[in-house]
Amino acid sequence: MEQFDLLVIGAGPGGYSSAIEAAKAGLKVAVFEKDNVGGTCLNVGCIPTKYLLDKALAMDKIRNLTGDGIFKDAGLFSYKKIQAGKDAVVGKLTGGVSALFKANGIQLVKGEAALEKGCKVSCNGSEYEGKNVIIATGSHPFMVPISGVENTIDSTQALSLQQVPKRFCVIGGGVIGLELASAFASFGSDVTVLEMLPDLLPKELPEAVKVLKIAIKKHGLNVITGAKVLSAARNGAEKAVSYEKDGKTETIAADEVLMAIGRKPSLNGIDAKAIGLEIDKKGFISVNDKMQTNLEGVYAIGDVCGGYQLAHAAYAEGEVAVSNILGIAKTLDVSIMPRCIFTIPCFSAVGITAEQAKEQGFDPVVGSFNYQGNGMALAEGASGSVFVIMDRKTKTTLGIQIVGENASEMVSFASSEVANHTTLDQWEQKIVAHPSLSEMVKEAALDAFKLAVHKI
């Protein structure tokens, strides 16, 4: 039986980054992957979605420029070529991960791994033993067993549709649903989003969510909240989604129906009962803040242990797990986890909302700044708003939420301010490059205390 310092099950963002980090620290590492390296994020998640959204954004820009008469006509686009371009980028990135494995001496075992007692893994008939194991098996789309669920597609299938559906119905107004809805709206689909909850993104700042809702509606998304989906029927090529809203049953016709109501942990090869692994009520692997499971030497990171189902959450969790494996005690701080939704326009948030701040005993005050007051935004034709949540008493930064172009880039700047609890004085001393959208983050922070320069 081959001996390793660390066995990693799954080569998604959490798994591959943990493996590389551990290998760089001198550990002997093997990674098991049944599919393509890169996991959901690289193959059927963030990256392909982002590729589609980037082209969608470019097309919106062209439409706007055409509307202004700067472009004479908008021209034609090929969705087939967008798909081909997407596949090329995915291929390049997954190839890059494989090269990193090779360069760091990590052994990649292709096949479905089974975790056994005592940090042992069997794969393709061979046994591997590690001092530690990281479970990073990820998640897969959860399909609610409504009547006619077979007439719906999951996000993986939606990403590789070979033609733009004329009518696109999305069940689930979460991150994945809204992102794909935004992309297809740009490509010309009539998009309807059905969300069961009474409002979108209930955990985020209501002011920011309101701005986002208006913006995505303008972008062409018909969002119906409080809609409980009953069935997805099929008549020839046409599908019909029935849902209940306010006690009434309605039906909408669609050419494709995406079900994006959430993701389930992937536990193939992890027989929790047999090995005594603790699973929480929702079916995710239970971990502590060091990413340790109840089993000695077994860690779990990423989507499989719930929490933020984000690639960068998995990266962060992987770092925590590897540090602890290396004997450096480290815990996960999720309070500074940036949250991005790549809608058009995109949304980002970090830290807490005003409501959460109240619950934690702060006296929150929300400053805001509209993109219309920013030179860069006007030059780019960008629109949106920045919100900064500060504590009235200590004048420290508690949370930042941004809706609008480049929100996902600005959130990194915002994250460090939240992490550092930046005070009003520090905000005032900050010099932000001009012209830039980031200026608005400072302005919004100052506005919390009515000190914004470019706001009446």
Add this chain to the structure above:
Amino acid sequence: MIKEIKMPSAGQTTDQATICSVNVKKGDIVKRGDILVEAETDKATLPVESFANGTVIDIKVSEGDTVDAGTVLMVIGDAADAASYKAEAVAPEAAAPAAPAVKEEDEYQPIDKNAAPVKKAEPAVSAAAPNEVKAMPNAKQLAKQNNVDLAKVTSANGGLIKKSDVEEFMKNSSVKVSDDEDVYAVEPQSRMRKAIAARMLQSCNEIPSFQISINIDMTGAIKLKNEVLDAFGVKISYNDIMCKALAVTAKEFPLLNARYENNEIRVCNHTNIGIAVGLDNGLVVPVVKHVDQLSLKDIAAANKANIGKARDGQLLPSDMGCGSVSLSNLGMFDVDEFTAIVNPPESCIFAIGSIRTEPVFKEGVFVPCSKCNVTVSFDHRMIDGSYGAKLLKKFKAYMENPSLLLF
């Protein structure tokens, strides 16, 4: 040996032609010189003849297809060739992917959501294998132009839907009838119609033209015509005499031989004259070249040949578009006078009315005289009023005294 029949070059201005009829079918035995396909360019209908004897093994075009010069239209050979050709053809087809390839143009759709979507091919057609096309391309086109659902059209011969089937359907169908009083039918435009439209619009847009009218005493010309008929048994037309008079006039007024091309006034060494020939479906202007070197007899023969070819649709592109002057004669329709539009890039066009008997005041009394009104439109970029007037004075003198043409 397998022989490929290729699309010949259609002339200087275009290398594209639309196949308007395919006269043979697979398996037909053809001889050298048989007309296999007729193709329509913007100027003429071009018969494509077989250069070989044999059997038609494969037909690669159908009516309505647009082809470039050099495109293989048909494959001809003997029985052995047929067998070997099949073997050749099957191999690449089998290797081709089964999925129907999306055509390049179908692949693209407008970015502007409000723009008309790129129409997808009829599902039935796209689903079928390429060989199982249900309708001729020109039938599809006509159906599309008139919003006719091809599924409702039945083929007269039970096979492919042809253009005539669609026309028949449109005649019989009552879909067009509505309460709306402004009902109209869209007249399909032939290549010739489109070419005329484009040329005439170009003329009006680009050519600053002016007109000069003259009134010619045709007594001399009539006499000449009759004398030629009596002496040689040859029937010449007034157009022929005018051609001769023009060619002689051009010796003194070389701008009659000029063409305005590429912002240059290009004066030809010879006089090339076009005669407008009206057809049922349009108009062509075949040109007699080097009129200055031809006798009246030759001019008459050339014009006669051209007119015959024009009516039979046999004109070649090289027979047209190379003149500097055109004659348009509506005299036979009892037209007194009219103006014509300069045929670009020519310098002028002569609009000739009918010969009428008019009273002329001569030596104190009115005498009957055969008169003909000619209105000439000149391109002012090349010819000014006085030049035109002097030129016409000379032309009139030659027409009225044809014997001077001998000088």
